[in-house]
Amino acid sequence: MSNERILIIEDDIQIQNFMVYTLENAGFSVEGAVSGSEGIRSLIQKKVDLVLLDLGLPDIDGMEVLHKIRERLDVPIIIVSARDQDSEKVAALDDGADDYLTKPFSATELMARIRVALRHYYRFSKEREKEQPEEAVYENGGLRIDTEKHMAYKENEEMHLSPLEFKLLLLFMQNQGKVLTYQNILHKVWGDGYGNDTQVLRSVMASIRRKIEKNPAKPEYIQTEIGVGYRMDEK
DSSP states (O other), X not given: OOOOEEEEEOSOHHHHHHHHHHHHHTTOEEEEESSHHHHHHHHHHSOOSEEEEOSOOSSSOHHHHHHHHHHHOOOOEEEEESOOOHHHHHHHHHTTOSEEEESSOOHHHHHXXXXXXXXXXXXXHHHHHSOOOSOOEEEETTEEEETXXXXXXXXXXXXXXXXXXXXXXXXXXXXXXXXXXXXHHIIIIIOTTOTTOOHHHHHHHHHHHXXXXXXXXXXXXXXXXXXXXXXXXXX
16 A cells, blocks of 8 residues: 555546546545645645646646745646647746646546656665765866755756756766667666656657757757757767
8 A cells, every 4th residue: 555645636526537537546635725836835735646637637737836846845747738749848847837638638648757756766866875876076178967965067067957867977977988778768767667658758858958058059068869869979
């Protein structure tokens, strides 16, 4: 029996009932909210381990709710939305979401995404608590990552990265000059369960490139190895 509490912020009652039924059958404790303001109140009043957030809410846009949650908590947030444009997905992931699930979806896919998000969060939390390795600072050209301070810099200016962006960029900094396959990156950053689903990876990569590259369309740092993966050039 799971001890995690999941908050669902979704104004479509049928979809919310479907998710509540699925999660409760899996042993989760579930809290439901039908508006952004109600969801934020729930977060303040009760401990929550993961949030399922719809973007099309009646009172507050879901992106604003995402920002408000991220100001307070670092729990996993999975966007559950009918908006399927890449720009929407990139914006949500760039602003702190951990995953993006497009409606309609199956109970199996929902549970898989939740398991991966929680596993990633717990692993990340444990890694933060562990004693840092000997090499705590990684540098490449104008980029620098300090794992002890958990900070990233470009030309000595701090970059604001989401937890996923930080972990992904750190993986490249630790493997400069090496080709990392899509499958290897998904396994290292997201954990088991994503298989060959590269959609989220491409979205996070686009966000990272906007932050580290002068011209994301002509990257200097991270190159795409078509059909294989990515490689960070050594500067």
